[in-house]
Amino acid sequence: MPAFRRRAGLLAALLAAGLAFASQGAGTAAASGADAAVERGARVYERCAACHALDADRTGPRHCGLLGRRAGSVPGFPYSPAMRRSRIVWTEASLDRFLKAPLQALPGTSMGYDGVKDERERRDLIAYLRAAGQGPRCKPPE
Structure with a gap:
C-alpha cells in the first residue's frame, strides 16, 4: 500500500504541474495573439495617418x-x-460600426473615407487604438 500511495502522490503532483504548465502556455498564447492583433492594427493605422495621429490633431x-x-x-x-x-x-x-462605413454610420460627418471593410482589420485597428491610447505617446506631460 505505501508504494501505491507514493505513486498516486507522484502522479497527482505531475498532473498538477502539467496543468499549471499548460495553463501558463495558454495565457502566453493568448497574450501573443493579442500582441499580433496590435501589430497588425498598427499597419492598418498607417492608412489613417494621412489624416490622424495619436497625439496631435491633423486633418x-x-x-x-x-x-x-x-x-x-x-x-x-x-x-x-x-x-x-x-x-x-x-x-x-x-x-x-463607424469604421466599417463612416458616411452611413454618421451622415454629415466630414470624414470622407469609405471605411475599413475587412472585419479582422477593424478588430486589429481597434486593438491597436486601445493599446496605443494607453501608451507613452498618450501620457500627459509630467
Whole structure:
C-alpha cells in the first residue's frame, strides 16, 4: 500500500504541474495573439495617418484616449455639426460600426473615407487604438 500511495502522490503532483504548465502556455498564447492583433492594427493605422495621429490633431482629431471618449469632444478641433451633435461614445462596438462605413454610420460627418471593410482589420485597428491610447505617446506631460 505505501508504494501505491507514493505513486498516486507522484502522479497527482505531475498532473498538477502539467496543468499549471499548460495553463501558463495558454495565457502566453493568448497574450501573443493579442500582441499580433496590435501589430497588425498598427499597419492598418498607417492608412489613417494621412489624416490622424495619436497625439496631435491633423486633418482629423487625435486618437489618444479615443475609447471611452464622447465623439466630437476633443477641445479646439473643428468637428462637423453632425459629429458634435452625435451622442456616440467610442466603444469597441460603436467604433467598429463607424469604421466599417463612416458616411452611413454618421451622415454629415466630414470624414470622407469609405471605411475599413475587412472585419479582422477593424478588430486589429481597434486593438491597436486601445493599446496605443494607453501608451507613452498618450501620457500627459509630467
